[in-house]
Amino acid sequence: MKKTLRYLYLACVYLFLYIPILILVIYSFNDSKYSTNWQGFTLSWYTQLIADGPLMEAFVNSLVIAFASSVSATILGTLGAFAFYRYRFPGRKVMYTFIYIVMMSPDIVMGISLLMFFIILGMETGALTLLLAHITFCLPFVVVTVFSRISGFDRNIIDVAKDLGATELQMFRHIMLPMLMPAIIAGWLLSFTLSLDDVVVSFFTTGPYFEILPLKIYSMVRLGIKPEINALSAVMFLLSLITVTVAHLVTKENR
Amino acid sequence: MESLPIVRLQGVTKRFDDVCAVDSLDLDIYQGEFLTLLGPSGCGKTTVLRLIAGLETLSAGEISMNGSRLNGTPPNKRNVNTVFQSYALFPHMTVFENIAFGLRLKQSDKQAIRHQVSEALDLVKLSGLENRRPHQLSGGQQQRVAMARAIVNKPQVLLLDEPLSALDYRLRQEMEIELKRVHRQLGITFVFVTHDQEEAISMSDRIAVMNEGRVEQIGTPIKIYEEPENMFVARFVGEINVFDGHVVNVNNGSAVVDIHGQLFPVQNRKKAGTGDKVRVLLRPEDIQVTRDADKNGGPALSGKVDEVIYKGKTVDLVISLDAGETINVTQFFNEDQEDLVYGEGERVHVDWLYGWEVIL
Ligand SMILES: Nc1ncnc2c1ncn2[C@@H]1O[C@H](COP(=O)(O)OP(=O)(O)O)[C@@H](O)[C@H]1O
Ligand SMILES: [Mg+2]
Numbered sequence A: 001m002k003k004t005l006r007y008l009y010l011a012c013v014y015l016f017l018y019i020p021i022l023i024l025v026i027y028s029f030n031d032s033k034y035s036t037n038w039q040g041f042t043l044s045w046y047t048q049l050i051a052d053g054p055l056m057e058a059f060v061n062s063l064v065i066a067f068a069s070s071v072s073a074t075i076l077g078t079l080g081a082f083a084f085y086r087y088r089f090p091g092r093k094v095m096y097t098f099i100y101i102v103m104m105s106p107d108i109v110m111g112i113s114l115l116m117f118f119i120i121l122g123m124e125t126g127a128l129t130l131l132l133a134h135i136t137f138c139l140p141f142v143v144v145t146v147f148s149r150i151s152g153f154d155r156n157i158i159d160v161a162k163d164l165g166a167t168e169l170q171m172f173r174h175i176m177l178p179m180l181m182p183a184i185i186a187g188w189l190l191s192f193t194l195s196l197d198d199v200v201v202s203f204f205t206t207g208p209y210f211e212i213l214p215l216k217i218y219s220m221v222r223l224g225i226k227p228e229i230n231a232l233s234a235v236m237f238l239l240s241l242i243t244v245t246v247a248h249l250v251t252k253e254n255r
Numbered sequence B: 001m002e003s004l005p006i007v008r009l010q011g012v013t014k015r016f017d018d019v020c021a022v023d024s025l026d027l028d029i030y031q032g033e034f035l036t037l038l039g040p041s042g043c044g045k046t047t048v049l050r051l052i053a054g055l056e057t058l059s060a061g062e063i064s065m066n067g068s069r070l071n072g073t074p075p076n077k078r079n080v081n082t083v084f085q086s087y088a089l090f091p092h093m094t095v096f097e098n099i100a101f102g103l104r105l106k107q108s109d110k111q112a113i114r115h116q117v118s119e120a121l122d123l124v125k126l127s128g129l130e131n132r133r134p135h136q137l138s139g140g141q142q143q144r145v146a147m148a149r150a151i152v153n154k155p156q157v158l159l160l161d162e163p164l165s166a167l168d169y170r171l172r173q174e175m176e177i178e179l180k181r182v183h184r185q186l187g188i189t190f191v192f193v194t195h196d197q198e199e200a201i202s203m204s205d206r207i208a209v210m211n212e213g214r215v216e217q218i219g220t221p222i223k224i225y226e227e228p229e230n231m232f233v234a235r236f237v238g239e240i241n242v243f244d245g246h247v248v249n250v251n252n253g254s255a256v257v258d259i260h261g262q263l264f265p266v267q268n269r270k271k272a273g274t275g276d277k278v279r280v281l282l283r284p285e286d287i288q289v290t291r292d293a294d295k296n297g298g299p300a301l302s303g304k305v306d307e308v309i310y311k312g313k314t315v316d317l318v319i320s321l322d323a324g325e326t327i328n329v330t331q332f333f334n335e336d337q338e339d340l341v342y343g344e345g346e347r348v349h350v351d352w353l354y355g356w357e358v359i360l
Helices: A002-027 A044-051 A053-086 A092-104 A107-121 A127-150 A156-163 A168-196 A200-205 A213-221 A227-254 B045-053 B095-106 B110-123 B139-151 B169-186 B197-203 B221-226 B231-236
Strands: B005-016 B019-030 B034-038 B060-065 B080-083 B157-161 B189-194 B206-211 B214-219 B241-251 B254-259 B262-267 B277-282 B288-290 B301-310 B314-321 B326-332 B347-351
Touching: A002 A227, A044 A053, A044 A227, A053 A092, A053 A127, A053 A168, A053 A213, A053 A227, A092 A127, A107 A127, A107 A200, A127 A168, A127 A200, A156 A168, A156 B045, A156 B080, A168 A227, A200 A213, A213 A227, B005 B045, B005 B189, B019 B045, B019 B060, B019 B189, B019 B214, B034 B045, B034 B197, B045 B080, B045 B157, B045 B189, B080 B139, B095 B110, B095 B139, B110 B139, B110 B169, B139 B169, B169 B189, B169 B197, B189 B197, B197 B221, B206 B221, B206 B231, B214 B221, B214 B231, B254 B277, B314 B347
Parallel strands: B034 B189, B034 B206, B080 B157, B157 B189
Antiparallel strands: B005 B019, B005 B060, B206 B214, B241 B254, B241 B277, B254 B262, B288 B347, B301 B314, B301 B347, B314 B326
């Protein structure tokens, strides 16, 4: 009895999470432009999507920015977390706290402050400023993810590696990196997702000539939801499903 | 023991902020010996090892190896390897990869590496476990991997930081013997750290007793146990009974000490003069117990048996002397000698053979 209740509860949670997505995916195959009634199966929204030049361009832009910013943030964040762990320097604690502050500060504050920063620097908003902004808000997530794993390590492991003849670089490459890999992948995944669906910060930091998907969809939706967007969302859902599965398999292999 | 030390520590000092972990310590370590640093937790043993390994920087003093100064040489350039207290195996590597780690950094001949690793595995009796991961090994096996990982690099000096402290009693005894065997087979210098005096005594060629960052006494286990140079060493290395007394008479090499009115002749190693206050120290097994005072004819202290603890090979007695002290006595049990078995509350007299005492 208790067991069935527990499963029922679990089922409810998952249904709550996934029913909207499921409905969206189903309607992306619905042969009707406006109706929410099922009118028959079609792939035409997908073909229209591919044919929609500006939308596809925004999609590709988004992927490029998400990829570039998540990779950069992952590299910088991993090195940062390692530095916080390995080296004792003045202001270390304060700096680590500031990482949290960046993570917790509202997107709108971040967006505006970055915009002002770019204006002061005299940078024209566009792909580059967008990339920098995305790296900035992804970075703390990587640092925190990697640091939480690294701080669980036996400190002597570093000393052992050095004792056995490794230079600092060899120690990082052969010991730290493989041991941190699951956290690095998790941090990268998080960054990729955060970057891909960011609206607020991107709104302030990209220019008129560099459109990205979330902003594009946002402006399109104001004119009503087109089934084309359902199709696009379904594709993106599939993409994230693949990414998560791959990441899971990779980290599993590692242990 | 050769004349020239392989590692020499001179005035070695290490301060962490406000604590002085190692305090101008001098120590010579000789080729091929099994030297133990023995001391209570927090006395700086680990820090000394880390200084030798190059994992900490000296605050003052100098460490030299084979006659050349090591100050500033990074750990990866020292011909020294360490077995850490926590083992610190690389969790993402197999046993083979763990052991091969050091070799792979220095050479690329796969065949030679394979050969050396299997040799090391043989030495620690772990052959066949090459492909296990650390978490699939027992504590004792992890310990052996940590050993193999260090010795495969053929260091001149192997540093071992309380390598047995995490093992249970039986396994520890087994590993003590193993460790001695490995030491004999390799013929390299071992610097072993422990806070366990029994371990130190049964394994070492020499023991350096440490306290608060300094060496209190250094010598063979027998010297350390039988002729402690100060109260710290006496108390730390095994149980000991202390009697306060004063010298009433000296004549070449001997002295007579008054303890609670009884006049005991003792060997005057300390060269005390008449009237000096001295402490007479006696190990529990060096004290004799008799039922009647006159049996040995000499001076004796009287008291009453408080507790009798039968330990198989020995019987331990706790005796409270009429003068107030409580002393511990260990008697080697002998079934033919029924009169060794004292009852609680029984009145006894204690004394010892001339020369078995230590005076400080
Ligand atoms: N990295 C460190 N930072 C600050 N204090 C330390 C550090 N390492 C050791 N100490 C201090 O130095 C003293 C000696 O420590 P240690 O060498 O580990 O002792 P042992 O190994 O004999 O138990 C202790 O008081 C310890 O707290
Ligand atoms: Mg220690």
